[in-house]
Amino acid sequence: MTATTAELDAPVTPAARRVSVARGYRFELVKLLSQWRVRLLVLACWIAPAIFVAGVSQQSSLPVDTLFGRWMHATGWAGPLVVLGFSGTWALPVLTSIVAGDVFASEDRLGTWRHLLVAVRSPRRIFAAKALASLTVLLVMVVGLTCSSSVAGIVVVGNRPLVGIDGHVLSPGDAAAKVLLAWICVLAPTLALAAIGLLGSVVLGRSPMGLLLPAVVALAMQLAQLLPMPVALRLALPSYAFIAWNGLFASPAQLGPLLIGVVVSLVWAVAATALAYVLFVRRDFTNLSSDGSGRRAVTAGLLPLLGLVGLTVAVLAPATGATGSGIEQDKVQRSVVTAFAHLYRQQTAELNRPAVTEAQLQTTASCNRGGGLVEAHGPGNDWRCTVSWHLPGAAVTATAIYQLDVTPNGRYVADGDGPKEVNGYFLVRTAAGDAPNPLWQFDGAIDLL
Amino acid sequence: MDTPLAIRARGITKSFGNVVALDGVDLDVADGQIHGLVGPNGAGKTTLLGLLLGLAVADRGSLEILRTPVGRALSVPDGVAGFVDGPGLYPSLTAKQNLLALAALRGLDTGKTGIDEALHQVGLTDVADDRVRGFSLGMRQRLGLAAALLTKPRLLVLDEPSNGLDPAGKKHVHGVLDRLAGDGTSVVLSSHRMDDVEALCSEVTILATGRVVFSGPLAKLAAENRELDYRLVTSDPPAARRSALDTAGINVVDGGSAQADTGVLVVRALVPALDELVARLVREEIALRELAPLVSPLEAAFLALTEQQESNR
Numbered sequence: 001m002t003a004t005t006a007e008l009d010a011p012v013t014p015a016a017r018r019v020s021v022a023r024g025y026r027f028e029l030v031k032l033l034s035q036w037r038v039r040l041l042v043l044a045c046w047i048a049p050a051i052f053v054a055g056v057s058q059q060s061s062l063p064v065d066t067l068f069g070r071w072m073h074a075t076g077w078a079g080p081l082v083v084l085g086f087s088g089t090w091a092l093p094v095l096t097s098i099v100a101g102d103v104f105a106s107e108d109r110l111g112t113w114r115h116l117l118v119a120v121r122s123p124r125r126i127f128a129a130k131a132l133a134s135l136t137v138l139l140v141m142v143v144g145l146t147c148s149s150s151v152a153g154i155v156v157v158g159n160r161p162l163v164g165i166d167g168h169v170l171s172p173g174d175a176a177a178k179v180l181l182a183w184i185c186v187l188a189p190t191l192a193l194a195a196i197g198l199l200g201s202v203v204l205g206r207s208p209m210g211l212l213l214p215a216v217v218a219l220a221m222q223l224a225q226l227l228p229m230p231v232a233l234r235l236a237l238p239s240y241a242f243i244a245w246n247g248l249f250a251s252p253a254q255l256g257p258l259l260i261g262v263v264v265s266l267v268w269a270v271a272a273t274a275l276a277y278v279l280f281v282r283r284d285f286t287n288l289s290s291d292g293s294g295r296r297a298v299t300a301g302l303l304p305l306l307g308l309v310g311l312t313v314a315v316l317a318p319a320t321g322a323t324g325s326g327i328e329q330d331k332v333q334r335s336v337v338t339a340f341a342h343l344y345r346q347q348t349a350e351l352n353r354p355a356v357t358e359a360q361l362q363t364t365a366s367c368n369r370g371g372g373l374v375e376a377h378g379p380g381n382d383w384r385c386t387v388s389w390h391l392p393g394a395a396v397t398a399t400a401i402y403q404l405d406v407t408p409n410g411r412y413v414a415d416g417d418g419p420k421e422v423n424g425y426f427l428v429r430t431a432a433g434d435a436p437n438p439l440w441q442f443d444g445a446i447d448l449l
Numbered sequence: 450m451d452t453p454l455a456i457r458a459r460g461i462t463k464s465f466g467n468v469v470a471l472d473g474v475d476l477d478v479a480d481g482q483i484h485g486l487v488g489p490n491g492a493g494k495t496t497l498l499g500l501l502l503g504l505a506v507a508d509r510g511s512l513e514i515l516r517t518p519v520g521r522a523l524s525v526p527d528g529v530a531g532f533v534d535g536p537g538l539y540p541s542l543t544a545k546q547n548l549l550a551l552a553a554l555r556g557l558d559t560g561k562t563g564i565d566e567a568l569h570q571v572g573l574t575d576v577a578d579d580r581v582r583g584f585s586l587g588m589r590q591r592l593g594l595a596a597a598l599l600t601k602p603r604l605l606v607l608d609e610p611s612n613g614l615d616p617a618g619k620k621h622v623h624g625v626l627d628r629l630a631g632d633g634t635s636v637v638l639s640s641h642r643m644d645d646v647e648a649l650c651s652e653v654t655i656l657a658t659g660r661v662v663f664s665g666p667l668a669k670l671a672a673e674n675r676e677l678d679y680r681l682v683t684s685d686p687p688a689a690r691r692s693a694l695d696t697a698g699i700n701v702v703d704g705g706s707a708q709a710d711t712g713v714l715v716v717r718a719l720v721p722a723l724d725e726l727v728a729r730l731v732r733e734e735i736a737l738r739e740l741a742p743l744v745s746p747l748e749a750a751f752l753a754l755t756e757q758q759e760s761n762r
Contacts (some may be wrong), residue, residue, distance in 0.1 A: 018523075019555060019556070020556075021556055023555075024554065026554075027551075027554040030546070030550045031550070034541040034542050035540065085627055110538075110540065111534060112537040112538070113537075114502070114533055115532060115536065115537020116537065117504060118504065119551065120554070121503070121524075123523075123525040306735065
């Protein structure tokens with residue numbers, strides 16, 4: 001050994017100061033935005049929706065399979081809602097995967113953990129900085145999607161009234177407010193996916209599964225939403241909030257499922273972030289041969305979230321009484337009546353006929369499944385509704401037939417089956433020229449609660 | 450007066466599960482000293498460097514860094530910089546952006562001039578605006594050193610700093626470390642390159658299986674009772690060979706006819722016996738043209754000590 005001893009009266013160095021979260025946040029933002037794929041995605045989020053909305057709004061065929069797609073010629077506010085539907089299904093899961101799902105794993109790949117820890121000296125602050133930075137980038141992307149699609153819709157098509165999901169007409173101002181609100185609502189499930197991304201990134205380390213986790217979880221949840229499962233279980237999944245914004249465009253708004261969806265998503269966001277935080281601060285960074293992946297992914301990541309689903313179902317099922325599919329005969333009939341009456345008034349206006357009110361129409365509907373051979377509840381494409389209404393001054397009751405394709409999440413498409421004067425033609429001749437016949441085919445949504 | 454110590458470690462023990470990485474390690478590093486840490490793979494070098502950087506805390510023992518007791522992870526004092534397991538750089542940023550981001554993260558008031566100066570010191574000025582993605586290993590090592598220099602360290606901890614360096618890069622790095630030491634900064638570096646350690650370090654610690662098998666000045670290592678092989682080139686090889694055979698403590702290593710033909714004499718001896726042989730050659734008016742160990746004292750000691758430690762396990 002060296003034969004020296006410490007000179008005790010030599011100057012003592014004070015303990016090191018830790019780097020503040022704000023400085024760590026700026027550092028993480030610089031790193032994130034220096035990655036070409038993140039820059040490209042930010043750019044795409046601000047440009048691609050505008051190109052899509054402008055392009056589709058000017059072509060003759062519209063994406064009628066997508067909610068509000070059939071109204072893209074009629075109003076500029078349909079465009080951002082079509083983009084919102086697509087984003088909830090594909091774009092947001094992929095964005096959260098690439099941004100949040102890689103924010104911790106990238107340090108494992110680059111071998112920079114020790115360097116970062118020596119600089120920052122606090123795993124807690126590193127976690128906070130990384131989570132905030134990835135959240136910021138995601139917000140910039142979501143704002144881009146919203147602004148880009150809205151501006152393109154207004155510029156190309158116009159700031160016109162929007163037909164809601166039950167056929168009622170929203171003024172341009174109302175439409176703008178609800179479009180904005182809908183995008184704000186999907187921030188909640190986006191946060192949940194981002195938190196799952198953080199968790200995957202922490203738990204799975206440099207494994208590619210960490211990067212893919214939010215997209216895989218979102219896809220699994222979307223597939224689950226296609227299954228005829230109980231409403232309580234449907235609502236217990238954060239992905240339901242990607243659908244529940246539809247309810248904002250009904251009158252009255254279907255706020256129950258939306259609020260539950262948002263709250264469940266936020267609970268998931270908090271739970272997954274807390275799990276990721278605990279696992280991160282407990283990680284042993286002295287052993288770089290192990291990035292923490294493996295069995296811990298199941299025990300510390302997957303099982304607690306499955307437990308959260310179970311807990312949410314246990315709370316929601318008795319609280320809402322929604323243990324069935326939520327699609328009942330009387331709900332279907334009410335929804336079809338409401339949408340038909342609203343759209344009939346719109347058709348009347350387009351055809352320059354004397355105005356009528358919903359009260360004057362006294363619309364009723366009689367719906368069954370499979371010609372009455374199947375019990376009238378649950379999703380299916382064999383729903384058939386006979387809609388009846390009265391015209392002021394006419395003694396006879398008019399009827400129209402619709403075939404309904406009701407999906408498990410309560411959305412349906414009603415396809416007119418005659419008479420041809422009411423719902424038999426795709427176009428109607430208006431004073432301004434041919435226009436889509438609002439009663440030929442229309443969308444609707446059943447309140448599952 | 451005793452020299453102030455930048456590092457004072459006593460009885461440091463660190464285990465990972467059942468694996469004992471460090472077992473009762475003592476280490477003293479004086480201010481302004483370049484101290485080498487050598488040992489075979491798995492000897493515990495990286496673990497020890499990690500403790501010095503505050504990445505982990507010892508299970509047992511005491512550690513003072515820059516005269517501050519270190520009792521928990523990430524609590525090492527300001528003034529400690531360095532890297533283990535590579536310099537930790539971000540490939541999507543340029544060299545300058547890496548340093549700027551790091552300076553901003555640490556709240557360093559270096560300014561652009563400080564960044565340029567650090568890059569100049571390690572010879573990377575020409576590639577300051579190139580992305581690190583395209584850098585060679587040696588360039589990354591130098592940039593890692595520049596990042597450490599930004600903090601104006603009083604203790605620099607470097608894991609294999611010469612790894613991947615070309616001769617020019619090595620010269621740059623050695624020059625920087627020598628200047629730092631001259632200014633009072635202590636440097637602890639690990640290396641598998643004995644020539645680097647010998648060129649840079651005044652003291653060395655040899656680790657084997659988590660234990661210190663030698664720690665002290667390089668000169669002491671050479672002087673310890675360990676025989677080395679030396680190569681002698683003289684004006685009269687046959688006479689020199691006879692003198693060697695007649696000198697107590699000198700063993701002539703038979704190198705075969707090829708060695709004899711070239712006039713090279715190889716002897717195995719301790720330093721005192723070698724001194725005696727040299728004196729004798731001078732007295733006999735045999736010119737000594739070259740005298741050098743066949744392997745360096747450090748390398749010989751390294752091999753002897755680590756092999757001995759391995760065999761004792």
